[in-house]
Amino acid sequence: MIDLLRSTASSLHAGEDLILASILDSKGSTPRSAGSAMTIHRDGHITGTVGGGIVEEQVRRAGVKMFDAGKRAAQILEFDFSNSKAAISDMICGGWVSVLLEHIPAEAAEEQLIQDALTELRQGRPAILLDKLSADSSTNEHKGLLTADALPDWAGLTAEQSAELTNSISEAIRPLVFSTESGSLVARCFHPLPSLFIFGGGHVSRPTAKLAASIGFRTVVMDDRKDFANRERFPEADEVLVLDAFKNAFEGLPVREDSFIVIVTRGHLHDKTVLAQALRTPAKYIGMIGSKKKRDAIYAALLKEGFTQADIDRCHCPIGLSIGAQTPEEIAVSINAELIADRAGVSL
Template structure:
């Protein structure tokens, strides 16, 4: 039990979705009358509700519940192996735990810091990447739930645990570094990527990425110009426009609207 609790805490800290599957009722010749199993978003499991085909079905249905983001009550009937009329029954409660959405900010400059300041009040956890030290960008680091200093940008982002469906904002300070960050972000199954850059810079970066094999379809996924055009030019106003666009994506609205 202690191992299961620790695994849940670890998943919550990592921002990973998971389900707790608990035997609610069991009758007949089921392997277990009580038990609990964790099913993680990537298919990993811990604990057991009896093993065998029933557990495989429970895992499958728990993953479906995670994808749907809803709790479920599952019922399974198994015929008696000797052909008797009395079958075995198993009822399972599936409780889904979805983390807050993750905002990934690359670049702790003025716009990045302003965006991080808005993350928590709007329900996001925030992960900050930057190639500078904590001492160089103390305010941005203090606003993030987690800070990762990168040396090899693409490698370090790829090696960081980031759940599927994260929201990426790339607002770095170096042309080449931003390209590496974008290449990594495209491989992280994001729900949103936005990039703060001039048209000239974007065209140059996209040409470089195409040479590396990135498809036009992947590049079309990137929001640039980034954010809703609210008419402002300050970092704070730009951050509000960026977050507004992210919220449109999160809530299933048209994020390509430019006001």
């Protein structure tokens, strides 16, 4: 979904208006679940998917026609496939799906809204896009971004609905739809990718960060040297930070239970300093580069400092899968393979 936001912003910036199609709800055997989305372009090609097959094709055709329906036009399509209809479609057991289509004009305000949502995601916060539809769902009357749990005046939600929206943000996958006196409010919740904090901006860090960004990690690179922690070296990273010192490496970092930590600094003393702090976080994964000899020395020192063996066992070292990697690029592949496995819950 983040890739879809990026491509949408790019199209709007290029002066191309779009039709956004989003699955609001689904039941039974449908190709894609609620929350799936795609954009439809004037020439009929699509970016993203709502599941392929007959549903996607009908949505695509309806979207192409909507370009002539006027600025910020909207409509909700429902597809009900009984078992008999399923036999001639792509739904083996039948199902029902509801799809919202809306026109997004190529205007600066629309592009800025998408960019603001991407900024929230890059900084590790959820982005909630709000759409206020008219009573007959034929027009998108208002569009905005929910920030700091502050609903805009035009949302029109009751106190109970506002509380439901706020309480649902952290877990919402499908769009949330609320009926109001003047129409309906659709809230799309985009969740940030799991954060990968890379400590060290050296030769292994560069390909590791680049590959991690391409496989669905929100990537943050840190070093205490500005010549190594900069945008020129890490153009794909979501954030690049210059630290005052590694001893304060985690100050202000939003490390959560779904976060990943990779320690690849320029020396074992810095690695030990960072690892000691990492073990005090709730991070899902902690990995450190180095030989077994270096690892054992660091572990022994940390045990003397009061860490338990259970703490030490959280660290993956030597980091990465054992695939005979030699070059920085090969090591990056081995590290990212281990990250993928840990994220997927695969025991290796």
